[in-house]
Amino acid sequence: MKCRVCREPAVIDLRRHNANFCIEHFLRLCRDQVAKAIAEHDMFAPEDRILIAVSGGKDSLALWDILLDMGYQVDGLYIGLGIGEYSEQSVTYVEKFVESRDVNLRIIDLPTEYGYDIPSGSRAAKRTPCSACGLSKRHLFDQAATEGGYDVVVTGHNLDDEAAVLLGNTLRWQSDYLGRQKPVLPAGHGFPRKVKPLVRLGEREMAAYCVLTGIDYIVDECPKAVGNKHLGYKEVLNLLEAQSPGSKHDFYAGFLARAVDRFASAEDETIDDRPALRPCTACGAPCSSEVCAFCRLVERATQDVPVKLGPTAKKEPTSL
Amino acid sequence: MKVELRNPNRTLEFKGTMSVVALLNRLELNRESVLVIRDGTLVPGDAMLAHEDHIEIRSVISGGNS
Ligand code: SF4
Numbered sequence: 001m002k003c004r005v006c007r008e009p010a011v012i013d014l015r016r017h018n019a020n021f022c023i024e025h026f027l028r029l030c031r032d033q034v035a036k037a038i039a040e041h042d043m044f045a046p047e048d049r050i051l052i053a054v055s056g057g058k059d060s061l062a063l064w065d066i067l068l069d070m071g072y073q074v075d076g077l078y079i080g081l082g083i084g085e086y087s088e089q090s091v092t093y094v095e096k097f098v099e100s101r102d103v104n105l106r107i108i109d110l111p112t113e114y115g116y117d118i119p120s121g122s123r124a125a126k127r128t129p130c131s132a133c134g135l136s137k138r139h140l141f142d143q144a145a146t147e148g149g150y151d152v153v154v155t156g157h158n159l160d161d162e163a164a165v166l167l168g169n170t171l172r173w174q175s176d177y178l179g180r181q182k183p184v185l186p187a188g189h190g191f192p193r194k195v196k197p198l199v200r201l202g203e204r205e206m207a208a209y210c211v212l213t214g215i216d217y218i219v220d221e222c223p224k225a226v227g228n229k230h231l232g233y234k235e236v237l238n239l240l241e242a243q244s245p246g247s248k249h250d251f252y253a254g255f256l257a258r259a260v261d262r263f264a265s266a267e268d269e270t271i272d273d274r275p276a277l278r279p280c281t282a283c284g285a286p287c288s289s290e291v292c293a294f295c296r297l298v299e300r301a302t303q304d305v306p307v308k309l310g311p312t313a314k315k316e317p318t319s320l
Numbered sequence: 321m322k323v324e325l326r327n328p329n330r331t332l333e334f335k336g337t338m339s340v341v342a343l344l345n346r347l348e349l350n351r352e353s354v355l356v357i358r359d360g361t362l363v364p365g366d367a368m369l370a371h372e373d374h375i376e377i378r379s380v381i382s383g384g385n386s
């Protein structure tokens with residue numbers, strides 16, 4: 001196989017583009033796709049201050065590298081989720097990335113700063129781990145962006161993520177979610193602007209970017225992801241992709257070009273009917289009730305409720 | 321050749337030479353979901369793997385939805 005651009009030996013075949021690339025031209029393709037996404041969706045300007053949400057995984061580290069390479073000012077925020085070995089390891093990849101570059105990284109550790117971790121928070125709030133995790137991350141990113149005066153928050157969601165979410169939303173015709181599934185979420189109601197510059201690149205490309213640029217990332221999956229629906233949707237989409245390369249891109253890009261606005265308009269009409277947002281009495285974040293969902297999660301997760309056993313409760317075995 | 325896979329971590333041995341695509345077919349892996357890595361770099365689908373090669377097959381799918 002030869003590189004489509006220079007005819008030197010290729011290292012990767014991208015069947016969606018019906019082409020093969022050498023290292024240099026593959027990396028250039030990744031940067032070009034990010035530049036195209038930024039321009040196409042008017043994501044941010046060269047002078048903007050950007051906060052990137054980093055996890056230690058391939059997508060956010062690759063995106064950080066690409067944006068720095070393009071000359072943007074990008075600071076990182078990592079949230080320690082307290083998910084055992086997975087969290088212990090993932091932070092080391094972020095620290096290693098930062099070591100060799102002149103960038104700012106802020107780390108917020110849930111267990112030390114808020115007194116809970118995702119497993120305990122999920123149990124206390126009776127949410128799935130991913131739901132408790134998503135809620136915590138969104139809240140802390142919004143807060144950090146607002147406090148730090150950032151113009152925009154960027155995340156490493158890629159084409160596979162977006163196509164999988166789209167498939168899930170479509171299977172259940174969740175029109176409100178469909179209306180909001182855009183690569184740019186404008187600022188408003190006290191929330192920062194959020195953008196996804198990797199929507200033109202798939203996860204195979206992002207992993208390849210890391211391997212080829214020598215970025216070490218956490219390869220092992222978060223244990224809470226195992227067997228979730230999102231993974232199932234990705235597998236299904238990859239089966240389609242293998243039979244008909246380009247399917248994922250056509251599905252998602254076609255949605256953006258021809259469908260999302262139909263759902264978005266239905267969504268806009270309901271916005272005015274919503275109760276106005278007001279500051280959370282505990283943390284000041286905009287919310288629709290007195291105390292925001294994050295503060296309620298923290299409160300429940302850190303309350304030490306002793307387990308009461310009724311008189312009929314069976315005796316627990318004493319050894320495991 | 322020695323082939324390392326993860327989740328669960330395991331090493332498989334194959335005799336002789338074969339192409340990357342042939343190996344992935346044999347393992348019933350989808351080309352869209354993995355990368356094949358040899359000596360720290362990627363090998364494309366038509367590359368031939370030699371008997372003495374030591375390669376890693378890495379899944380590229382991550383599952384968090386938030
Ligand atoms: S898989 Fe779920 S719990 Fe794990 S990091 Fe992703 S969202 Fe959080």
Ligand SMILES: [Zn+2]
Binds near residue numbers: 005006007008021022
């Ligand atoms: Zn080339």
Ligand SMILES: [Zn+2]
Binds near residue numbers: 280
């Ligand atoms: Zn609050």
